[in-house]
Amino acid sequence: LYNDVASARENLAIINRSLNEKLAQMRMIIELSDTLQVTSDLDEILHIILTAVTARQGLGFNRAFLVLHNLETGRLEGRFAIGPSDPEEAGRIWHQLEDEGVSLKEIFDLYKYEEEKHRLGISNTAKKINYPLSQDDNVLVRAFKTRTPYLVTDAVNDPLVPKEMYELLGADSFVVVPLGSKDTTYGVLLADNMITKAPIEQKQLDFLKVAANHASLAIERYYLGEKLAEKIKELKKATRALMENQEKLINAERLSTIGQMAAQIAHELRHPLSTIGGMAHTFLNRFEPSDPLYERRKIIVDEVKLLENIVNNILNFSRTRQPNIEKTDINEVLRSIIGAISMEAIDANIILKENLDEALPLIEADKDQLFQVFLNLVKNSISAMPNGGKLEITTRKDISNVWVEVSDTGTGIASENVDKIFKPFFTTRSTGIGLGLPITYEIISTHHGSIWFTTQEGKKTTFYVKLPIKQPKGGDDGEVTSGGG
Incomplete structure (x- = not known):
């Protein structure tokens, strides 16, 4: 009876631990979803996704890499990575994450701080991931094209893992899941336990798929937002152009009417002004500049010149x-x-x-x-x-x-x-x-x-x-x- 009770207690403890792990993972998934809902910056979205994958309170992978499809080059290129690149970094970072109550945002901020302060080596590793989509015998390309998750358990002997990839990652086992919406695949998410060498369990893979779905929705929402913003920008530009053209048309019609009237008036004024100007010049020439009346007569000549210039400007403007x-x-x-x-x-x-x-x-x-x-x-x-x-x-x-x-x-x-x-x-x-x-x-x-x-x-x-x-x-x-x- 004693042995039965002890066995029952042990089984209960195992079940309790399993439930707590699943509860922690569910909390992390919920927090991931909530955080992604309020984040609009793509880089921050991608970093938060990787943070959730590596958080001990969540999926618990040692490292996570985000590999995205570059539309311009047609290649899969490493964009970001989170996690320690060696045991020394792991000890320093994980020591600061021992508190189980730490939030996803706090973990994200810690990794960001560590990257800025210590230049984590994993960032350089991520940037070296670069493969053409034509390389079909590559697990990253295969997962991207088929939109199917892959669990690699023996990287050295796996035909889909090129030698340079194995040497770059240094992990015997890892998992790759695609990131994409219904119509578009954005890239793949790669996670491993390179530091602890812990085997990747099916439950981790299942939760990773869930996290990848949330991540894909966030990425899709970002790109849709970008497209919408671009369309709004184009619409505003078109609206401004339409309003400007309408204003130009109204002004053109108004100016055309004014111009025709002004040109007609100017034409009628031109001849009498020329006559007045000629007579004023003749009259002025009868006086010496020293004459007290000279300046007064000169005002008439100057004012007539001014009027003639105005008339000429109106006529020049009205005649294209x-x-x-x-x-x-x-x-x-x-x-x-x-x-x-x-x-x-x-x-x-x-x-x-x-x-x-x-x-x-x-x-x-x-x-x-x-x-x-x-x-x-x-x-x-x-x-x-x-x-x-x-x-x-x-x-x-x-x-x-x-x-x-x-x-x-x-x-x-x-x-x-x-x-x-x-x-x-x-x-x-x-x-x-x-x-x-x-x-x-x-x-x-x-x-x-x-x-x-x-x-x-x-x-x-x-x-x-x-x-x-x-x-x-x-x-x-x-x-x-x-x-x-």
């Missing part, structure tokens, strides 16, 4: 003229402008500096239109420096373009105006009607070029113009961009 393409020397155009405004710059206490690349090639462009472009930019720079400053004009080239930079140390462009300066009829000046930069914009566009700017309010502004050396044959207009920095 294709460029008259010819071989053009950008430096020559800029030197003409510099010569024309040099006295104005001196009077405004502005230092002119030119950095013109003498090796600049001739480009295919309309010389007169480019003169108008750069004259607009230079005059804007002068206007932005009411107290004097520095105006710098630079040219350079690349393989297929020439670049022009017009930089000033003026007042800069206010942040609220950065997106408006290329819009017709927008101006911050008391004179003019805001058509200089829109005309510049249009000319650069018809030359298949680009224009943009950087600015620091109260300090400086630089306009950048990029023009192709050769005009495309029958291509669309180039993109003209603007922006402040």
Whole structure:
């Protein structure tokens, strides 16, 4: 009777230990599932999976390797590994994990700390795992392709374990389980007991399959999230483009109406203005500059000139003229402008500096239109420096373009105006009607070029113009961009 009682107690203890092990494993699986639900970083997801596989409170493997399919190379490549690479590391790490109440997150943090502090050798081992999917006599490839778990019990003599794999892992037995969803296989999970040499039991393999399923769901959720985020990004981009195009269409229709009206008015004003201007000049010439009435008469002439410029700008903007393409020397155009405004710059206490690349090639462009472009930019720079400053004009080239930079140390462009300066009829000046930069914009566009700017309010502004050396044959207009920095 005594022996029967002792035997019953022993069996009960065995059953109790088995139940406790299964309970611990179930708790670990539940914690793994909960942790993966709230983790969105792929690297952390993969590390947590390996942590659960090696936790003593969970599946209890000594080491775990994650091998993923690289879509670009078509190979299985070691991504991460967790566990000690030798008995010394095992003693140090496992000593810190003796507390049975330690959580999965705490184990993960410990391995992360150990990796950062001691550079665990297992990380280097993982990175050396690299096999092509064409190697069908490889247990990793076989598990990946067939989506079937493999338990290797004698690695030395197993035909699916290449010699270099055995020498790399140093384990006589290990288990490989696939990671994948219904339609996609992501890689394989490899686990072993290289340190303790403990045999891999069927119950460990069963729980490893369960853990692999949870891991696969987490990986699939991550990739689906990435695809969804990309689709949302594309949708937002398309929505922005649609809204911008709608706004452009509305503005184009509005400007077309305004432009037609303005052009008609400008056309009607042009002749009488010319008559008034001619008579004002004739009248002014009757007075000597020393005459007290000379300056008053000159105001009439100057104001008529201003009105004529406004009328000409309106007419130029309303008439879309294709460029008259010819071989053009950008430096020559800029030197003409510099010569024309040099006295104005001196009077405004502005230092002119030119950095013109003498090796600049001739480009295919309309010389007169480019003169108008750069004259607009230079005059804007002068206007932005009411107290004097520095105006710098630079040219350079690349393989297929020439670049022009017009930089000033003026007042800069206010942040609220950065997106408006290329819009017709927008101006911050008391004179003019805001058509200089829109005309510049249009000319650069018809030359298949680009224009943009950087600015620091109260300090400086630089306009950048990029023009192709050769005009495309029958291509669309180039993109003209603007922006402040």
